Every structure is written in structure tokens, then in C-alpha cells.
Amino acid sequence: MAAAVLIQNLCKSYGTVPAVKDVSFQVNQGEIFGLLGPNGAGKTTTIRCLCTLAKPDSGTIELGGVSVVDQPREARKRLGYVAQEVALDKILTGRELLELQAALYHIPKVEARQRIEVLLEVLDLQSYADKKTGTYSGGLKRRIDLAAGLLHQPEVLVLDEPTVGLDIESRVVVWDFLRQLRSSGTTIVITSHYLEEIDALADRVGIIDRGLVIAEGTPSALKNRLGGDRITLRIREFTPVAEAERARHLLSQLSCVQEAKVNDNQANALNLVVTPDRDVLMTIQQSLQTAELPIFGISQSRPSLDDVYLAATGKTLLDAELSAASSRDLKAEKKQSMR
Ligand SMILES: Nc1ncnc2c1ncn2[C@@H]1O[C@H](COP(=O)(O)OP(=O)(O)OP(=O)(O)O)[C@@H](O)[C@H]1O
Numbered sequence: 470m471a472a473a474v475l476i477q478n479l480c481k482s483y484g485t486v487p488a489v490k491d492v493s494f495q496v497n498q499g500e501i502f503g504l505l506g507p508n509g510a511g512k513t514t515t516i517r518c519l520c521t522l523a524k525p526d527s528g529t530i531e532l533g534g535v536s537v538v539d540q541p542r543e544a545r546k547r548l549g550y551v552a553q554e555v556a557l558d559k560i561l562t563g564r565e566l567l568e569l570q571a572a573l574y575h576i577p578k579v580e581a582r583q584r585i586e587v588l589l590e591v592l593d594l595q596s597y598a599d600k601k602t603g604t605y606s607g608g609l610k611r612r613i614d615l616a617a618g619l620l621h622q623p624e625v626l627v628l629d630e631p632t633v634g635l636d637i638e639s640r641v642v643v644w645d646f647l648r649q650l651r652s653s654g655t656t657i658v659i660t661s662h663y664l665e666e667i668d669a670l671a672d673r674v675g676i677i678d679r680g681l682v683i684a685e686g687t688p689s690a691l692k693n694r695l696g697g698d699r700i701t702l703r704i705r706e707f708t709p710v711a712e713a714e715r716a717r718h719l720l721s722q723l724s725c726v727q728e729a730k731v732n733d734n735q736a737n738a739l740n741l742v743v744t745p746d747r748d749v750l751m752t753i754q755q756s757l758q759t760a761e762l763p764i765f766g767i768s769q770s771r772p773s774l775d776d777v778y779l780a781a782t783g784k785t786l787l788d789a790e791l792s793a794a795s796s797r798d799l800k801a802e803k804k805q806s807m808r
């Protein structure tokens with residue numbers, strides 16, 4: 470059986486900006502595939518090519534064996550797309566907006582009315598359906614946008630950052646709804662820069678950075694590949710660098726410690742990768758105590774998707790977001806000063 474979505478060696482530049490350099494991934498039918506990456510990584514560009522809204526420079530994109538580039542009309546029938554920016558006609562009510570959308574898809578009126586009622590109910594929108602969308606909160610706008618993308622019952626639903634800016638309550642409504650859709654057989658591609666969103670929802674994830682897929686697999690396989698647990702510990706405050714280095718050296722001698730690093734920003738904090746054994750914390754504690762380096766705080770965690778990103782790129786997703794934000798600010802400043 471052909472993959473629900475197949476993207477191979479996708480490249481797309483905007484002028485001299487290579488937005489997507491070489492992206493390949495496959496999504497199986499009935500799966501939630503998460504595309505995770507920092508700002509500017511190429512998520513929206515990939516999604517826009519998949520949804521026939523941008524023309525790839527090269528590479529292939531297929532939906533159930535149908536080429537998106539050669540048969541865009543056929544592809545669009547199979548696709549539902551919820552864009553990153555919500556653009557609703559403010560003077561229409563939620564219900565009117567969905568009726569208009571149904572008419573655009575030539576869905577017979579009776580059928581459309583039934584589908585609209587179901588969507589309003591599952592997305593918890595009934596009490597807002599007859600209010601103008603201009604009065605909606607961000608979360609309500611997102612949900613009505615989601616309903617609009619689903620009216621024609623697409624085989625593949627593509628969502629670009631569907632919960633950005635939503636409060637946790639609205640986010641949970643959307644997550645639950647996406648899980649329900651998956652269990653009814655819909656294939657879902659979702660982009661996000663929220664680690665916890667992809668971790669909670671996706672069956673498989675592709676991590677994208679600067680236009681390239683740098684890791685792909687199930688969230689647990691990607692994390693397991695990194696090996697041990699993470700431990701962050703703090704020795705006494707204002708620890709001199711030499712003493713922190715002594716602690717690091719001491720701990721790196723232990724057989725249960727795979728990696729030990731003094732935190733770049735805090736000399737009294739050490740980041741360790743350890744074997745996932747029960748006695749690890751005790752061993753570390755005893756070793757530091759014997760060397761008269763008391764522990765003031767310690768936390769242990771399993772590797773996260775951010776650790777996967779860190780291992781592949783040498784920076785955390787948050788760092789990547791911050792550097793994208795500061796380069797945007799710089800560009801904005803330059804523009805301003807040129808005026
Ligand atoms: N229409 C465009 N014209 C010129 N450059 C563009 C255009 N759209 C995107 N880009 C550039 O392409 C790169 C990838 O952008 P894209 O929007 O695909 O990233 P993203 O991963 O969706 O980011 P975000 O998380 O901010 O939504 C960025 O450098 C961006 O500035």
C-alpha cells in the first residue's frame with residue numbers, strides 16, 4: 470500500500486534563501502506525524518509544498534501515490550489544511566463560515582448541516598456558533614479554523630502550529646480531538662515547536678533544522694538512542710570553577726556516569742548523562758560527600774526530544790528559537806535604520 474504521505478528530497482528556496490534544502494519523510498495511513506523544529510527551520514515551507522500552496526524547486530511529494538505537483542486538484546480533495554495564521558472573515562458567524570466552506574467543497578446542504586453540527590459539538594463550539602468570529606478569542610478562532618479544515622473529511626489533515634498561543638485548556642481540546650480523528654483512520658501531519666506537543670501526540674517525529682531533517686523515528690526510539698538518563702546537580706553556590714572541575718573529574722571516573730559537563734552558565738551546576746540504574750543517585754551523592762562537595766539540588770530525567778535536538782545540532786531548541794528571534798530583531802532594526 471502506498472504511504473499516505475511521501476516526501477522525497479524536497480528543496481525549496483525563496484530567492485537566495487534556501488528554506489528547505491533536502492527534506493524526506495513518509496507518513497503511514499492513520500498515523501500522527503510531527504514535524505518539530507525551531508523558528509525558520511522550514512516547517513511551513515514543507516507543509517505549503519505538501520498542500521499545493523508552494524511549488525517545490527525539486528523533489529517529489531505524493532499523497533497515497535498521487536503526485537501533488539502533477540495532480541494538484543486530486544491532491545487537494547484528499548487534503549485538509551489548517552494554516553499557521555488564522556484568517557477568518559470577521560463578519561460571519563462560526564456557523565456561516567462553515568456553511569460557506571461546505572459550499573466551496575460542493576458538499577450537499579443536508580450533509581453539510583450534519584457535519585457542521587458534529588464538528589461544533591466535538592470541538593466544544595456550539596455556544597459560540599452563532600456569534601461573529603470577529604468576537605472570538607484566539608483559541609476559538611483556532612478551533613473554528615480546524616473545523617473548516619475538516620468539513621470535507623480529508624484523508625490527510627495537515628496542521629501548521631495548531632495550538633500556538635492557545636491556553637492549556639484549548640490545547641487539550643485540540644489534542645483530544647486529533648487523537649479521536651486518528652482512531653477513525655485520518656492521517657495527520659502536524660508541525661510544532663512545542664516539544665511536549667509532539668511528544669504527547671505524534672506516533673513518529675521528524676526533527677527539522679535549517680531545511681534538513683536531522684532525526685526521524687518514534688519519540689521513544691529517538692530518545693532511547695541517546696542512552697542514559699539526565700542528571701542535573703548543583704553543588705554549593707558560588708563554587709569556584711576549579712572546584713566544579715574537580716567534581717566533574719571525580720564523577721566522570723564513576724562507571725555509572727557516561728558524560729559529565731560543567732554547565733556553561735553556572736559553575737556550580739553539573740550536567741550528567743548516567744546509566745539508568747536505581748543506585749546512581751546514591752553513588753553520585755556518596756562520591757561527592759567523600760570529596761567534601763555537598764549537593765544542594767539534584768534532578769533526574771529521561772532524555773527529552775530537546776536532548777535529541779541537542780545531540781544532533783549542539784544547541785537546545787530554546788537556544789535556536791532565541792537566536793532566530795534575535796536575528797529577526799536585528800533585521801527589523803536594520804530596516805528601521807534604513808528608513
Ligand atoms: N515567502 C517567503 N519569502 C522569503 N523567505 C521566506 C518566505 N517564507 C519563508 N521564508 C524563509 O524561509 C525559511 C523557512 O521559513 P518557514 O516559514 O518554512 O519556517 P518555519 O519552520 O515554519 O518557522 P516558524 O516556526 O517561525 O513558523 C526562513 O528563513 C524564512 O525566513
Ligand SMILES: [Mg+2]
Pocket residue numbers: 512513514553629630
Ligand atoms: Mg511556520
